[in-house]
Amino acid sequence: MGAGKEVRTFVRWIRKYRGELSGDSADCGEFASLFHLSSEDLERLVSEAEQQGLISVSKTWSVPIYGEGFRITIRAQMTGRGLAAARDWDHADQRWVEAYAPRVLVWVHEQGLRNGQYLLYEDFAAAENLTLEEATKALDYASEWISKSHGKRERAYSNAWIRTDLVGMRNSGHEYRILGLDSDGEAELYKWEKLWGNVSKRRLAAQDKVLRWAHQNGSDATPLDPSGFFSSPLHYFYGKPLEPEEVSEAISSLEEYQLLILSSRETKICIKLTEKGVDCAESGKTVRKFMTKNEGREKVTYNIHGPVHGGQFGDHNSQVNNFGIDRQAILEFVGQVRQLSGQLGLDEPIEADLVEEVHELEQASTEQTPDRGRIRSALDKICNVLTSAPNGVMGQLLLGAGQALISRELG
Template identity: 25%
Template sequence: MSLSKEDLELLEYVYDQADGDLDESVDVWSTFERERWGAIARRLQNSDLIKLASIADDYKITAFGLNFVSELRAKRRNGPARMNALRLALIHWLYDHYLEDTHPESTEDFHTSGHDLHMGRPFEDRELLQAISYVLTARLVDGVQLDQSRHLFRPFLTPKGVDCAESEKTVSDFLNPPPSTGPTFNVRIDGSQNVVVGTQSGDFTQNSTSGIDPEVLARITHFANVARQGISSYGLEEDQQVEVEQIAQDLEAEATGETPDRGRLRRLTDRLVEAIAPAAGSALGGMVMALGEQASSAIAG
């Protein structure tokens, strides 16, 4: 179901005022102007998210509406999913300009582009700057960088960025396609999603002049990929999840880049192991930690 920012604003108002009570009547029109919001209320009613409670046009939240908003807010709290959505939205925004053969003046323009919402909430500038840093490091985007700003001026997609946009994949999946072979174990922790844990693909290839053994790069890439897949199962706080996601993405990008740097790989691998350490007491966390320690030993030589 696709709802606009205004749809969600009205729906969440009824949700908050009802406070979980399906029988609570909510006076909408003392807060919202009927002429502007009447059509929105009818659209929500037709979608079975709210229903009329009285001839005075009070509304009640429906069971479907209650579940919808509860799930929506849970998704908003998923930091890694939000950052993944932002990176892809940034790529799609620049792809629109690519098709029109134009360039935005600055990545700051993203905030007014129509691409800047996730689950009805706008992205913050600090989140945008993190996403810009990532896609820039991954060589998906380029532009002019000035010392006094972390934004890009006259940003544009590189050929690799165009391929990413046209792949219809997430940025992460485009940069780090899952290995096609290799032994795995399906692990289910506390009813969470299945996470694949095992050894890296035996047919991994790395075309680089870094002098680093391709098998080492394969081990590091596999560790970063598995660490990212298991984020929702570690039991970490939201800020810790975001940290694991960011480091894992950086590590994958470095390991699969054209000229991976051994020192940076070592530092990122150690940082990712440290970030997952709070989950080491769980079965999944312990296995991912073991993969990390193997990767760390491999890159240390």
């Protein structure tokens, strides 16, 4: 089990004040005083970090010169595992703040600050539902100029996106006021405004971001709920959020490219990267460049093994029958819609219509001689209902799968 925020803060404090190479241990009482922890809370925190192998602990008992009873001093020292974990946390934080920095620029611009006006870091944290520590990191990073050239990231510390000024100190750290965008920030924002309306770039960016998010957060054992993507800074496209429809389309495309698979878990549609998807994520290439490079090889594979249908639920290669209809893919879609219909937020009469059309699609696809027109009619009606589903993310995922079936199986 991963370390919680409190444990991470504690372990990082030990590293910061004692250094990675220092053999000295830290007095945990200083940490408790700094963060106003009770002795019970400190004991719990030390115990959690020790159980996870992040620190080694020693305790000493002493009698105060003036007073009664014993005083317990808890000292902690970083283990090798703790040092490795702290470095991993730093790398994850860096990825987070780099992804979030463009949102900072847009947020500051949206406030419409004028001369003499200012905002505190706490304002940004509250608006974006961040901790003060996260807000501080994001704003500090955005105060540096970030440029991309030929895929490489460079920093020029003499320039800045936003102007900040130190106005005071608090127990939680520095307090800043934000003075607004500087000339570099204004110029960068002007370029982004042109990109926000570029449908093609948004589509390609959505594919890259979903793939990157799945790679950073997924595991072989547990598929991911794609709704979690919207709580990640990766769901921003140059500081503006991607729409659920764009994310749904990206997931359908990645499945069609065989970079991920869809499955169901606890009445939710989940995604998991395939080996090919992991290769793409770790190649450092965009999805488009990765697929272009592998296009020739993939075509040969398809010709040998037969059609591999993307946009389906489940992990299998379907076989098309003599009537040109992939019954297995349709029946899997039927099962998914039937299982998740109660989670779409539909009114009862509309949900009843959806269930009826799903039954009609099932009957039509299992006939000895399938009627393509009957199947198409049922699919069209199901997709029409899904278009207006209140649960936008789930509805769009099912809609994308249904539209992919129509395109593949019925032309």
